[in-house]
Amino acid sequence: MISGTGPKTEPRTRHRHGFTLLELILVLALLAIAVSIVTPRLSGFASGRAFNSETRRLLALTHAARSRAIAEGRPIVLWINTTERNYGIRQDGPVANVDTNALEFTLAPGIEVVFDTPDALVGQTTTSRRPQVPPLPNGVSVGPLQILPGIRMMPDGSIDETSPQSIRITNADGTALWLVQGSDRRHYELRPANL
Numbered sequence: 040m041i042s043g044t045g046p047k048t049e050p051r052t053r054h055r056h057g058f059t060l061l062e063l064i065l066v067l068a069l070l071a072i073a074v075s076i077v078t079p080r081l082s083g084f085a086s087g088r089a090f091n092s093e094t095r096r097l098l099a100l101t102h103a104a105r106s107r108a109i110a111e112g113r114p115i116v117l118w119i120n121t122t123e124r125n126y127g128i129r130q131d132g133p134v135a136n137v138d139t140n141a142l143e144f145t146l147a148p149g150i151e152v153v154f155d156t157p158d159a160l161v162g163q164t165t166t167s168r169r170p171q172v173p174p175l176p177n178g179v180s181v182g183p184l185q186i187l188p189g190i191r192m193m194p195d196g197s198i199d200e201t202s203p204q205s206i207r208i209t210n211a212d213g214t215a216l217w218l219v220q221g222s223d224r225r226h227y228e229l230r231p232a233n234l
Contacts (some may be wrong), residue, residue: 089147090210094229096144097126097152097208097218101190101227104128107140108192114199118189119152119206126152131191149211154188154203190227198224207232 058066100117107128108115114131127143146152190206191199198220206218215232 087210087212087214090150090208090214093147093150094208094216094218097206098227098229100126100128100142101192101218103142104190104192105196105226108194109196112194114194115192116189117192118187119154120187121152126189151209153207153209155205155207196225198227 097117104115104117111130115128116131117126117128119126124146125143126146127141129141130138188203190202193199202220204220207215208218209215209232217230217232218227219230220226221228
């Protein structure tokens with residue numbers, strides 16, 4: 040039987056295959072707010088990690104300098120150049136120019152190193168019994184200068200008397216740690232600044 044209404048047709052439905060412009064703007068605004076909240080916290084996190092890395096590297100270099108001094112039978116210096124913001128270890132004395140095992144690192148931005156006694160310069164104190172380094176021929180680079188402050192490790196494993204008792208390492212946010220000489224005068228250790 041044929042009905043008078045004709046063939047049945049489906050009602051027209053509107054199919055959405057995407058997002059409206061308003062929805063996209065709303066999502067992007069929420070994303071921008073989330074990023075603006077998280078970014079400052081992440082920069083503090085990265086700064087803190089760099090600070091931890093630098094302090095641990097300085098501590099590790101004190102151990103490496105001591106081990107090297109014992110193994111090679113000559114003094115090894117952990118020098119720190121606060122002006123050029125670099126540090127490293129090398130042999131002490133005139134052979135420092137040809138030290139093939141010397142290491143050098145650059146301080147991370149925002150980190151400051153301060154010695155407890157700025158007069159404790161490597162090999163430059165009046166109580167030092169070390170011979171002075173002979174002048175070098177013209178054109179020979181000395182690398183780190185002899186007058187840079189630092190820690191001098193002796194071949195017997197002890198710390199030289201001219202080495203600083205402590206070194207303060209400070210981050211840009213005010214966080215600080217001390218690299219402090221151990222009671223046995225054979226090692227350094229890290230301590231919080233509030234002690």
